[in-house]
Amino acid sequence: MRPLLEQMVLRRAFRLPAPVGRPGDGAAVVRQLDSALLSVGFTLSGELRRHLAALDPGVLEPVAGRTLATVRELVGDHVRHNVYFKDFPAGVPDTVEFWHRCLTEALAGDRSRPGVLAQLRDGVLNLLSLPSYGTYRHTYEEMAAAHDELIAAAGDRITVIHLGGRLEEELSALYLSLAASPVPLGEDGLEDLRLLAGRCSRGPQPEAIPVRENRAVINAVRAAAGEELLLDTVTDVLRVACALSGASVTLQEPVRFRSLRRPLRRALLAGLDRVVADSPAKLADVHRHRERWKRLGERLHPHEHPRWPHAAEVFAVARGERKAPTFESRVERLLADGDATGAAGLLASAPGRLYRALDRLVLAAGGEAEREAVLDAAVRVAPEVSGRVLLSVREHLENRTGRPGGRRVFLNRSGRAWATADTRPAMPRETRERLAALADAELRRRLPQTGTVVVDPAVLDVALPLSGKDVSPGLGVLPRGSTSAVDGELLRFFTYWRQTERRTDHDLAALLLDEDYRTLTWLDWTALTAVGGAHSGDVTDAPEGASEFIDLRLASLEAKFVVPMVHVYSGEDFGQVAESFFGFMLRDAAQAGAPFEPRTVRMKSELRGPGRVALPLVFAHDGHGGWYARWMHVHLKGHPEANQAAGHRVSAGMLVRGVIERRSLTVRHLTGLLADNGVTVVPWDGGTAPDGPVTFVGLARPEGLHPEARVITPENLRDLVPA
Known part of the structure; x- marks a missing residue:
């Protein structure tokens, strides 16, 4: 278990929990480890190097092995990346020429010829069925031998691994950070929290657990230990039951409830009874998940426990035996009657819902008096609204300018996206500005009012993470809407x-769009070469794993936007395959090397989501000779089979337009509010470690920081979001 927990800390904080053991001379092992780490774009901090060098080699060797394995997986170097065209990016043929070659080889082979001739006689030839198509024609070793060693460049990525505290200290700090997160965590974060909650249940606990999914994971541990559950809605109980059944606490997936031990059943029923007794109106929440409640009732047997009559009411509502008007239906009735004032008054009892409904309430107001009533309600409840909702509303208002021809992007909780024209009536400018000022004032009130914040300018355009579900785990991954500079000459995608x-074919593609988001051309298995770019070749079967690459020389491109895409052409989708990831590399024009060189990788993320077309990010020309990346993290539903770039170019273009034109709330906005509060906010010079116990906000932790400095990087950017 210790190696697993050690790797968790390393993945999430780039800190190695301080190894303990016999003292000795480990300098040689440290040199070997650092050399191996440099080959994949990592290095040890000076402090960590000195600590490790004072330990016995026998203690160090297993730690070194685990550390190297962890970072190699982070960057995607734990697998062998072969390519169909051995000399890629050189030697990629014209597409028609390549297909002609495959056909010629098929007709020359005795076993394959009858099947190919039969297809030709029928007048339809399936190119993907040709014997030499889609499977590697050489070994990984043969491919590697065809490439020169990578030429090192100053721009190669180097990520520093720092010395952490004792393992228990690091685990406790990580547990408190995840448990107290003001934004929802992704599935990987929830799984890490589950492991940590069991380990840290007897140690320090967070003052508050604002996200209900996090609370459910911790409640499952508390229930197993016989401790009182932290509940204030009936849905909290349902989430705990899901956790105890080994299912997702997000309530977004089907669940099959397990038979629970009697103490657990009693704990759930007692918690339900307490919630409903304190607030009978919360029975209305049962309607959202009534089928799940019916299934859970079959496991809890509430009729056998007359001592908890209020718990039985929950299941009566689920079965339709008792009425419980929903909060939403009461609001809808008032709005249907044209009573925006009454709706705002009712919503004031649920401040978060009121703020999420502000746009609709303002537009529904029948006149100035009703609009003022809505604004007054917003002012009254502002102190009770969570920081995440305030930031979400503030971002929404930033995009309600009523620009003609605007687009709306819709995203569900699992990242599936679609875009459409924005046909909403414009929000009155004065009202929008008053609401934005109200949100900013409340955010300023909650932010620190003293101290020094040192900010790396490179992080200013990183979007605030209003949900951890927007970001897949990996290396160098930023929240949706973030912008980051692209500083290389050669851009290479990989999947x-x-x-x-079963046989599975995932395809890498790149759409090239003009300034009006119209398709200029694309690169994929149907178009292996284009101006400034080449595709490494299509692989259609991956029992041992398969890789595809696309190379683009940015100076040769006439496109305004480059959109990498990963399609499920056939077989298993992103959630069914054993492993699936995407990333990109940046190189200087003169750099040689193999198709995959880990220290040139700038980003690598797991491919997740329900759709069959993934769009991780888009690259855009800035109009001044440079390029930048805009992070998307979206999926298209796609077709059941045969997804291709050509078939999704219109929908992808609409999505890209919506994401590019949408204004995200960034670190720059929050640091501006801090400066308004009188906090000293200074830019980092990129080299010198700031003096004193400052708050440092950047893309990576610099060496030499004060021990009491607070560090905010993309790995814990959620900590910037006020409670």
Whole structure:
């Protein structure tokens, strides 16, 4: 278990919990480790190097092995990346020429010829069925031998691994950070929290657990230990039951409830009874998940426990035996009657819902008096609204300018996206500005009013993470809407997948769009070459894993936007394969090397989501000779089979337009509010470690910081969001 927990800390904080053991001379092992780490774009901090060098080699060797394995997986170097065209990016043929070659080889082979001739006689030839198409024609070793060693460049990525405290200290700090997160965590974060909650249940606990999914994970541990559950809605109980059944606490997936031990059943029923007894109106929440409540009732047997009559009412509502008007239906009735004032008054009892409904309430107001009533309600409840909702509303208002021709992007909780024209009536400018000022004032009130904040300018355009579900785990991944500079001459995308049970074909593609978001051309298996770019070749079967690459020389491109895409062409989708990830590399024009060189990788993320087309990010020309990346993290539903770039170019273009034109709330906005509060906010010079116990906000932790400095990087950017 210790190696697993050690790796968790390393993944999430780039800190190695201080190894303990026999003292000795470990300098040689440290030199070997640092050399191996440098080959994949990592290095040890000076402090960590000195600590490790004072330990016995026998203590160090297993730690070194685990550390190297962890960072190699982070960057995607734990697998072998072969390519179909051995000399890629050189030697990629014209597409028609390549298909002609495959056909010629098929007709020359005795076993394949009858099948190919039969297809030709029928007048339809399936190119993907040709014997030499889609499977590697050489070994990984043969491919590697065809490439020169990578030429080192000053721009190669170097990520520093720092010395952490004792393992228990690091785990406790990580547990408190995840448990107290003001924004929802992704599935990987919830799984880490589950492991940590069991380990840290007897140690320090967070003062508050604002996210209900986090609370459910911790409640499952508390229930197993016989401790009182932290509940204030009936849905909290449902989430705990899901956690105890090994299902997702997000309530977004089907669940099959397990038979629970009697103490657990009693704990859930007692918690339900307490919630409903304190607030009978909360029975209305049962309607949202009534089928799940019916299934859970079959496991809890509430009729056998007359001592908890209020718990039985929950299941009566689920079965339709008792009425419980929903909060939403009462609001809808008032709005249907044209009573925006009454709706705002009712919503004031649920401040978060009131703020989420502000746009609709303002537009529904029948006149100036009703609009003022809505604004007055917003002012009254502002102190009770969570910081995440305040920031979400503030971002929404930033995009309600009523620009003609605007687009709306819709995203569900799992990242599936679609875009459409924005046909909403414009929000009155004065009202929008008053609401934005109200949100900013409340945010300023909650932010620190003293101290020094040192900010790396490179992080200013990183979007605030209003949900951890927007970001897949990986290296160098930023929240949706973030902007980051692209400083290389050669841009190379890659994807890797390994099928589980059946033949699976994932395809890498790139759409090239003009300034009006119209398709100029694309690169994929149907178009292997284009101006300034090449595709490494299509692989259609991956029992041992397969990789595809796309190379683009940015100076040669006439496109305004480059959109990398990963399609599920056939077989298992992103959630079914054994492994699937995407990333990109940046190189200087003169750099040689193999198709995959880990220290040139700038970003690598797991491919997740329900759709069959993934759009991780878009690259855009800035109009001044440079390029930048805009992070998307979205999926298209796609077709059941045969997804291709050509078939999604219109929908992808609409999505890209919506994401590019949308204004995200960034670190720059929050640091501006801090400066308004009188906090000293200074830019980092990029080299010198700031003096004193400052708050440092940047893309990576610099060496030499004061021990009491607070550090905010993309790995814990959620900590910037006020409670």
